[in-house]
Amino acid sequence: MEANRNDCKLRMLQLVNMNSKRWLVIGVILLLAIITEACSKENTYALQSPDQSIELTFETTNGSLNYQISWNGHQAVKNSELSIFPNTKVKITDTKVSSADTTWNPVWGQFSEIQDAYNELEISLDYEGIPATLYVRAYDGGSAFRFVINSLPEAAEPSFYIEYGLSATDEIYMPAGEGMPKGPIVLSDLAQMDSIPYRWHVPLVIETGQNDYISLLESDLVSAPGFSIIDFEYDKKRKNSFRKINLLPKKKTDYTLALIAFGRKYR
Numbered sequence: 328m329e330a331n332r333n334d335c336k337l338r339m340l341q342l343v344n345m346n347s348k349r350w351l352v353i354g355v356i357l358l359l360a361i362i363t364e365a366c367s368k369e370n371t372y373a374l375q376s377p378d379q380s381i382e383l384t385f386e387t388t389n390g391s392l393n394y395q396i397s398w399n400g401h402q403a404v405k406n407s408e409l410s411i412f413p414n415t416k417v418k419i420t421d422t423k424v425s426s427a428d429t430t431w432n433p434v435w436g437q438f439s440e441i442q443d444a445y446n447e448l449e450i451s452l453d454y455e456g457i458p459a460t461l462y463v464r465a466y467d468g469g470s471a472f473r474f475v476i477n478s479l480p481e482a483a484e485p486s487f488y489i490e491y492g493l494s495a496t497d498e499i500y501m502p503a504g505e506g507m508p509k510g511p512i513v514l515s516d517l518a519q520m521d522s523i524p525y526r527w528h529v530p531l532v533i534e535t536g537q538n539d540y541i542s543l544l545e546s547d548l549v550s551a552p553g554f555s556i557i558d559f560e561y562d563k564k565r566k567n568s569f570r571k572i573n574l575l576p577k578k579k580t581d582y583t584l585a586l587i588a589f590g591r592k593y594r
Contacts, residue, residue: 372422374448376465381589383463383470385450390416392452392461395492396470398589403541405492407568409461411474411582412454413488420458421451457483469542469588476580487584490562491543491569493533500532501525508532518566527559531569543569544586 371386382397396404410417428444450461457480462473476485493514500510509525511534517523533541543559562568571585 370419372419372448372450374424374446374463374465376467376470377426377428377444377446378467380467381465381470383448383465385419385448385463387417387419390418392417392419396587398539401535401537401539403535403539403589404587405494405568407490407492408488409472409490410488411459411461411476411485412457412483413486415454415457417455418453419450420453423449425449468590469586471587472585474582474584476582479580485582487571487582489571489585490565491587492565493541493567493569494536495567496536497567498534500534501528502530514567517561518563523561523563525561527561527569529559531559538591540590542588542590544588545584 371384373385374383375381380399383394385392385394387393391408392410393406394404394409395402395406425447426445427447428442430440430442432440445464445466448463448465450463452459452461458477460475460477462475464471464473472489474485474487479485495515495518497514498511499514500508500512503509510532512525514533529544531543533543535541559569559571562570
């Protein structure tokens with residue numbers, strides 16, 4: 328009887344020891360996963376519009392600068408890449424936030440005075456030794472991206488790259504010259520096509536499942552070769568995503584490139 332009790336105690340001790348080792352291994356694996364995730368992502372930087380309806384977040388992941396946009400609590404643009412030197416690793420070296428609320432008077436248009444109110448995030452970047460600055464503005468009705476490169480090396484080739492991560496159920500509309508706009512084109516349908524029968528142009532208008540609208544525009548028409556710079560490309564590898572890749576003039580160092588506007592469906 329005593330021998331059986333001792334044998335039972337020994338087995339229980341062995342079982343506890345095995346479980347302790349198992350939990351120790353699991354704990355080490357979880358710790359390594361957390362450390363790996365923390366190392367791959369740096370700090371997240373956020374910017375809100377003056378009325379706080381729009382929020383943009385930025386972070387670098389594995390050497391790429393990524394952004395997201397939420398509007399009225401809904402994710403409007405999912406995690407997407409943004410760069411002025413594609414395929415070049417980038418680091419965020421500094422950030423600064425500022426605000427402005429002024430007015431200006433257009434020489435032509437519907438209004439004699441326009442309010443210019445925004446919050447701005449200035450992100451200092453390092454592209455493998457090439458310094459650049461990204462200025463991000465958040466307005467109550469949209470956002471804008473602007474790159475500035477003060478000193479461009481002779482061998483450097485600036486190229487604007489931006490992704491727009493959308494939802495599968497979003498519907499696309501776009502202009503068709505003087506004819507009726509094309510659309511709606513359901514984004515998920517594009518992934519099923521062997522070839523895309525469309526040539527995308529701005530403004531590219533997206534209707535979301537919340538009956539909201541996102542408009543993707545351009546503003547750098549001065550340095551654009553004609554209007555070819557304002558073409559979009561559907562990214563079949565990253566389904567439900569559009570992207571733009573545009574070579575930029577080397578003599579120019581200030582690039583105002585992308586505008587994203589938000590609007591509500593009239594009810």
